[in-house]
Amino acid sequence: MNIRVRNKKDFAAGAMFIAVGAVFLAIGSEYDLGSATSMGTGYFPILIATLLLVIGVIVALASLFIEGQGIDAVEPQSLTLVLGALVLFASSLDSLGLMLSTAILVFVSSLASGRFRIAEILGSVLVIMIFAYVVFAYGLEIPFKLWPWET
Amino acid sequence: MELIDNLGLGFSVALSLVNLTYCFFGVFIGTLIGVLPGIGPLATIAMLLPLTFGMEPATALIMLSGVYYGAMYGGSTTAILVNLPGESSSVVTCLDGYQMARKGQAGKALAVSALGSFFAGSVATLVIAAFAPPLVTIAIKFASVEYFSLMTFGLVAAVVLSRGSLLKGIGMVVMGVLLGTVGSDPHTATHRFTLGFPELAEGIGFVPLAMGMFGVSEVLINLEMKDGRQVFTDKVRGLWLTLADVKAAAWPVIRGTGLGSVLGVLPGGGAILSSFASYTLEKRLAKDPSRFGKGAIEGVAGPESANNAGAQTSFIPLLTLGVPGNTVIAVMLGAMILHGIQPGPQFMIEHPDLFWAIIVSMWIGNLMLVVLNLPMIGIWVRLLSVPYRLLYPAILLFVCIGVYSINHSVFDLFLVPIFAICGYLFVKIDCDPAPLLLGYILGPMMEENLRRAMLLSHGDWTVFLTHPISLAFLLLSMVLLVLVIVPTIRSKRIDAFTE
Numbered sequence: 033m034n035i036r037v038r039n040k041k042d043f044a045a046g047a048m049f050i051a052v053g054a055v056f057l058a059i060g061s062e063y064d065l066g067s068a069t070s071m072g073t074g075y076f077p078i079l080i081a082t083l084l085l086v087i088g089v090i091v092a093l094a095s096l097f098i099e100g101q102g103i104d105a106v107e108p109q110s111l112t113l114v115l116g117a118l119v120l121f122a123s124s125l126d127s128l129g130l131m132l133s134t135a136i137l138v139f140v141s142s143l144a145s146g147r148f149r150i151a152e153i154l155g156s157v158l159v160i161m162i163f164a165y166v167v168f169a170y171g172l173e174i175p176f177k178l179w180p181w182e183t
Numbered sequence: 184m185e186l187i188d189n190l191g192l193g194f195s196v197a198l199s200l201v202n203l204t205y206c207f208f209g210v211f212i213g214t215l216i217g218v219l220p221g222i223g224p225l226a227t228i229a230m231l232l233p234l235t236f237g238m239e240p241a242t243a244l245i246m247l248s249g250v251y252y253g254a255m256y257g258g259s260t261t262a263i264l265v266n267l268p269g270e271s272s273s274v275v276t277c278l279d280g281y282q283m284a285r286k287g288q289a290g291k292a293l294a295v296s297a298l299g300s301f302f303a304g305s306v307a308t309l310v311i312a313a314f315a316p317p318l319v320t321i322a323i324k325f326a327s328v329e330y331f332s333l334m335t336f337g338l339v340a341a342v343v344l345s346r347g348s349l350l351k352g353i354g355m356v357v358m359g360v361l362l363g364t365v366g367s368d369p370h371t372a373t374h375r376f377t378l379g380f381p382e383l384a385e386g387i388g389f390v391p392l393a394m395g396m397f398g399v400s401e402v403l404i405n406l407e408m409k410d411g412r413q414v415f416t417d418k419v420r421g422l423w424l425t426l427a428d429v430k431a432a433a434w435p436v437i438r439g440t441g442l443g444s445v446l447g448v449l450p451g452g453g454a455i456l457s458s459f460a461s462y463t464l465e466k467r468l469a470k471d472p473s474r475f476g477k478g479a480i481e482g483v484a485g486p487e488s489a490n491n492a493g494a495q496t497s498f499i500p501l502l503t504l505g506v507p508g509n510t511v512i513a514v515m516l517g518a519m520i521l522h523g524i525q526p527g528p529q530f531m532i533e534h535p536d537l538f539w540a541i542i543v544s545m546w547i548g549n550l551m552l553v554v555l556n557l558p559m560i561g562i563w564v565r566l567l568s569v570p571y572r573l574l575y576p577a578i579l580l581f582v583c584i585g586v587y588s589i590n591h592s593v594f595d596l597f598l599v600p601i602f603a604i605c606g607y608l609f610v611k612i613d614c615d616p617a618p619l620l621l622g623y624i625l626g627p628m629m630e631e632n633l634r635r636a637m638l639l640s641h642g643d644w645t646v647f648l649t650h651p652i653s654l655a656f657l658l659l660s661m662v663l664l665v666l667v668i669v670p671t672i673r674s675k676r677i678d679a680f681t682e
Contacts, residue, residue, distance in 0.1 A: 041612040048612070049354045057362055059376055063368075065235065069642035073368040073375055076436045076630040087354040094350070103611055110406045111607070114579070115600040118399070121583050122596035130584075135525065138576040143574035144406055160577050164584070174588050 039100025046092025053085035113144035130176040134164050186312055191541030197547055202245050202540065205238070209246035210548045212618045213253020214555055217270050218261050218563045222578055224254040224270070224632045226398035228514045229390050230585040240522040241537050243546040247518055251303065251511055252494045252545065253472030255454055256552045259296040259487055260563050263289055272454035273460040274488040279475060279482030286478050293423050295432050295480055296487040303440040307495035308586065310444045310501075311542050315531065318503040320455035322528040325504075327635040328646055332656035334625045334632070337450035337506055339660040341621045343667050353613050359622025360629065362387060369631055382594040389517050391595045392623065394582045395602025396609075396616045403607045428480060435465050435485035443492025448499050455511040457493030458486035482537045495545050502538060503528060506625070510617045522594075 037043045056077055066072025117140035124133045138160050142153045168174050196202065216227045228247050235243035258270030259515030262281035276296065283292040290406045325333070337361075342352035365376040366386030377383040424432070442464060443457035465485040466475045475482050498515070500508045507513035520525050524534065556563075586595050609616045640646040647653050 040349070044612045044613050045351050045354065048614075049358065052361065053356055056364075056376065063373070063375060067642060068637045068644070071370070071372045071634045071637065072378065073371060077361065077364040077375065080357055080364070080626075084354065084357045084361060087350065087357060091348075091350050091354060106611065107407055111403060111604070114399070114403055114406070115604060118579065118583065118603070119597065119598040122593050122599075125587065125596065126593060134580055137580055141576045141579050142572065145575075147572055156573055156576060160580060163577070164580060169586055174584070 035096055037095060037096035039098055040102050042091055042095035042098075042100055043095075044062060044103065046088045046090070046095060049088025051083050053081045053083075053088055054126060056081035057085065101130065110144040112148070114141050117141035117144075126177070127180065129179045129182060130169065131161055131178050134161050185316075189316075189535070189539050190312060190543060191544030192536055193541075196241055196536050196540035197245065197544040201239070202242050202544065203547070205242045205246040206249050206544050206548050207551055209249025210253035210256075210552050211555065213250035214257035214260075214552065214563070216250070216568070217257020217273075218566055219257075219574065222398070222401065222574075224251045225511050225514060226236055226394065226401065226582075227254075228511065228518070229393040230398070230581050232390060232514070232518055233585050233588040235518065235522070236588075238626075240519070240524055240534075241516060241540050243522055244515070244537070244541050245548075248498065248541060248545060249513060249548045251515075252491060252548060253552060255487075255494050256297065256300055256556050257492050257563070259300070260293065260556070260560065263483070264564060265291045265295065270454070272458045272494070274455075274484055275458045275486040278462070279477070279479050281481070282476065282478035283483065288478065291424060291428055291480065291516075292483050293525075293560060294557065295428065295436075295484045297553050298424075299432065299436040299439065299488040300491040301549050301553045302436055303443060303492040304495060304552075305546055306440045307447070307492040308343050308542060308546040308549075310492075310496060311499055311545075312539075315499060315503050315538075318499065319528045319531045322504045323532075325528070325652070326650075327632040327639065328650045329652045329656070330506075331357025331629055331632040331636055332647055332653035332660075333504065333506055334629045336656040336660045336663075337500075337508065338618070338622060338625060340450035341509070341618045345665050347666070349667055352618050354620040355609075355614050355616065356579070358620040359619035359624075360626035361622075362392075362619070363623045364630070369596045369627060370634065380594070382590075382592055386627075387623075388586070388589065388592075388595045388598060389624070390589055391441045391586050391598035392602050393514065393620060394586055394597040396606035396620065398582050399579065399599060399603035400606025400616075401609065402578060403603060404610055405496070405571060405575070410664055431480050432484035435461070435481040438464060439485035439488035440469075440492045441490035444495075444496045446489075447493035447496030448508070448513035450500065450506070450508045453497040454490040454494040457489035461485040461489035491549075498541070498545075501526065502530065502541070505530065507621070513621055516624060572610075595649070 040134030060074045060077040060081055064072035065074050065078065117137045121133045121137040124136060135157050138157045139153060142148050142156055169176055169178060176183060197206070212227065212231070213224065216222045216224065228250050231247060231250065236244065254270050255272060258273035259280065260269060260275050262268050262273035262276035263284050266277050266281035268277055270272040280292045280296070283289065338356045342349065343355055363386070365383060367373065367384055368375050374384055439461040442461050446457045446460055447453055462482060462485060465481045466472050469475065469479070469481060497508050497512050499504050501512050501516060503515070505528070507516045516526055524537070525528065582599060583596060586599055587593070589595065606616050636646060647657060
């Protein structure tokens with residue numbers, strides 16, 4: 033019989049379950065297991081991880097036999113820009129303060145839509161910076177470091 | 184009568200200026216995000232959570248619940264005017280609501296939707312007020328065994344109602360439970376799966392997980408869909424209903440309310456299930472079913488009432504049992520815990536003022552919403568013309584600030600993109616992240632109950648079958664699973680979602 037991956041989505045899902053289950057099993061086996069009556073740290077996680085592993089195997093196996101759709105293409109540009117913007121925000125918040133981090137976040141993530149003009153992006157950055165200041169720093173008084181020169 | 188006393192207690196708390204203000208704030212934001220596609224009550228409530236820290240628990244919960252049922256109202260507006268469901272529960276409203284708009288009857292659709300929702304909201308409030316106390320008296324007898332089985336039933340129900348295949352849904356739930364074990368072992372406080380990160384000692388933050396997996400991933404997915412939107416922004420006239428309209432809509436509203444009230448209580452139930460069920464019912468009962476899909480007022484009246492009733496009654500399991508029935512309610516549970524309230528049957532007994540204030544404020548919120556929605560339609564409509572590319576950077580900022588403000592932890596901020604890419608990939612492989620969130624929230628509670636149950640039974644696993652209530656929940660779970668596996672039901676499930 034011809035064995036091939038008929039359902040790519042399910043195969044990926046099954047692989048994911050197997051991977052996650054295996055990782056938790058590996059780490060979890062180092063913890064104290066205990067017994068059913070007196071459960072240790074590792075008892076419940078290992079139980080669940082095993083269950084996940086089994087489900088993963090079933091899903092992956094089924095995907096070899098049952099037809100399904102392929103996975104839609106992934107668009108790396110907008111992904112990297114948005115996720116990158118978030119990472120940049122997180123990295124710069126403590127050093128550069130809220131205002132500049134916000135500017136970076138808005139600027140980089142706006143590029144992801146692919147339909148922007150620079151003037152529009154800069155305008156958006158300004159508006160959102162003002163909004164952030166008014167609502168979060170002034171209105172809700174969340175203690176942020178606002179600018180790089182503050183401590 | 185005790186009911187009147189309880190409602191009176193609720194009003195005395197809910198009618199304070201602070202609570203009224205935040206109730207308004209909540210339903211306003213709810214309507215706003217309901218109108219805007221691309222951001223839903225789940226993400227919004229999670230985002231607003233950190234902002235509620237300074238508030239009294241009553242105020243916080245009143246505001247957050249306002250966001251949920253407010254979104255039901257807002258979602259209808261977009262569905263009718265743009266043929267885009269602002270909320271998943273408004274998908275059905277698109278079918279006939281948009282057609283009514285095309286025939287120039289947008290005003291009628293909006294009016295019937297708002298008034299039907301108000302009726303449903305009022306009735307649902309009474310339902311909760313009437314049924315919660317007896318439920319609590321039953322639930323208070325629940326022990327660990329019953330709770331474990333109840334939660335299992337809740338998770339199974341969540342899977343059954345999720346997108347994608349049943350098996351993958353179960354996998355997602357299990358994975359969620361597994362993620363919930365990260366942190367400290369509840370019994371001995373040993374660090375588990377923390378990979379050396381002290382920030383993970385309290386577990387993976389609930390807000391970063393929810394925001395990343397639902398909020399940001401939503402943005403990522405929306406950015407991929409580059410289709411333009413056609414908005415029906417011509418002046419919405421005629422917000423009046425003729426007597427004929429009222430006659431036509433009356434029974435669907437009543438039936439929708441009833442359906443929503445019942446289905447909302449079930450685990451996995453809530454607004455979405457109720458609206459779908461109502462549409463199917465109305466179509467089946469109509470004298471001329473062919474009118475449906477072409478602008479039948481019943482197709483708007485029924486589902487709109489149902490989704491409101493469903494949204495409100497889905498609070499019942501939360502308030503009486505302490506077990507969330509769907510993901511939005513799960514977030515509300517998180518909110519309660521964050522405010523130091525222990526959810527469960529004792530909640531009503533220990534905090535009656537808070538309990539009844541929440542229930543009463545739902546009705547107050549509904550009243551505010553009818554006022555907000557009918558006259559202010561023009562404003563909401565204009566909002567719809569704001570292009571998404573201007574909105575989403577602001578959404579991302581709200582997410583970041585919200586996440587950061589919980590623990591002032593940059594680590595949490597880094598978790599967001601990690602979960603965002605996970606959420607995005609999940610959608611790509613047709614795995615619904617909602618069951619994962621539910622599993623993650625219920626997981627620790629289930630572990631605790633399982634441990635206690637086993638301790639008390641000295642390791643005897645059959646105890647789940649020998650306790651009658653527990654057996655009932657487990658049997659119900661089996662029944663649900665079987666019902667889904669049977670092909671005809673399964674195709675109906677897919678039909679409901681693709682229609």
